[in-house]
Amino acid sequence: MERTDIPAAPALKPGRGRRPADDVRRAALAAAAELLLAEGMPSVTFAKVAARAGISKMTLYKWWSSPGGLAFEAYFRVFEQTLAFPDTGDIRRDLTGQLHAFVDLVNRHGAVLAGIIGAAQSDPDLAEALSAQYVRKRRRLAVDRLARAQEAGQIRGDADLETIVDQLWGACYHRLLMPALPLDTxxxxxxxxxxxxxxAPRTRSA
Amino acid sequence: MERTDIPAAPALKPGRGRRPADDVRRAALAAAAELLLAEGMPSVTFAKVAARAGISKMTLYKWWSSPGGLAFEAYFRVFEQTLAFPDTGDIRRDLTGQLHAFVDLVNRHGAVLAGIIGAAQSDPDLAEALSAQYVRKRRRLAVDRLARAQEAGQIRGDADLETIVDQLWGACYHRLLMPALPLDTxxxxxxxxxxxxxxAPRTRSA
Incomplete structure (x- = not known):
C-alpha cells in the first residue's frame, strides 16, 4: 500500500498482457467517472475503480495520491468531453449550443461541482488544483472561440472577451452557488x- | 449560560438604566461587525461583543443561539448598509457607483463572504440562511431599481431584469469564487x- 514509486513499465496484472499506460490511465478515469456520476464522490474508492477498470490498485496508487485526486481529475475530464466549444462559424448559435449543454450537465451533476468549489474556498491546495485544471483551462477555450468570432466580425471589436466569460458561464455559476432562480436553457x-x-434602448445605443 | 428563555424586558445590566431593545440589538451588531472586519470570524465571541457593546452576554444569548449566527447577521448588515442601490434617475451612473462600492467591499472583506458561500455548499441550514438573509434580499433590491429604470425607458422593455443581476453581480461572484482575473472597478x-x-456589431443589432 505504501509503494508509490513504481517503475515506468509495470506488469502487475497477470493475464492479458501489458496494456499501454495511456489506455490504462484512460480506463481508470472512465471507471472513476462512471462511479462518480452514478453514485457520488464517496463511491470513488481505489478498490472499486480498480475492479471496474480491470487494473490493479497498485497502478492507481502510482498515478493518484488519493481517491479524491482521481475523482477530481475524472470529473473534469467528463466536463471537458461534454463541453467542447463548437465552431460552426456562427458564434451565437455555437454559444447557445454550448451553454445548453453546460446547463444540462450542471443540472445533472452540478452538486459535485458545487461541493468542490465550496470546499476550495477554505482549502488552498484544492483551490489551486481547481484553478489550474478547470477554471483557467475553460476560460482559455472560451476566449479562443470568442476571439475567432471577434476576428470574423461577429463580436464588436471593443467588447471585452474575458468579461463575456463571466457574463455567460459565470452567471450560471452564480445560480448554481447562490441559488434563487432556475438554471435552465x-x-x-x-x-x-x-x-x-x-x-440599453435602441435609440441610445448608437 | 443555559438561560435562553429570558423575558421580554430584561434589566440585566445595572447602572445607566434600560436601553431600548432595538438600540441594544443595533449596538451588538455594530460591535460584532467591527470585530469581524478587523480581526476575522473567530474573533466574534459573545464575551468580546458584550464587552465592546457595553451589554451583557445574557442579552446576546437571548437573540442569537451562537456567535456564528451573530457574526453572520452582522456581516450582512454591513453589506446592506454599504451597498445601497442609489436612484439619481440615471441607471448607468447608479449601477456604476453601486458596483464600484460592491467590488471595493468584496476586495476588502470578501474572504469571509467566500467562506460563507463555500460552507453553504455542504451545509443546508447555512444555505437557507444565506439565501433568505442575503441572496434573495439583494436580488430584490437590484431588480426593484432595474424595474424603475425600465419604466423610465433607460433599459429595453424586453431585457430580462433577473438575468441582469446574474450578469453584473453574479459575474463578480464568479471572479471571487473561481478566481483567475482581477475583480476591480x-x-x-x-x-x-x-x-x-x-x-454584437452595430450593423447586426438593429
Missing part, C-alpha cells in the same frame, strides 16, 4: 439575448 | 459596457 437564452443585443 | 466598468451596449 431558457436562462441560457436570456443571457445570450441580453449580452448580444444590449440592454 | 475596471472589470465593473467592462461588465456595464458589454451589457448596455451589447457585444
Amino acid at each position: 431558457e436562462f441560457a437564452d436570456r443571457l445570450i439575448a441580453n449580452l448580444f443585443t444590449g440592454i | 475596471e472589470f465593473a466598468d467592462r461588465l456595464i459596457a458589454n451589457l448596455f451596449t451589447g457585444i
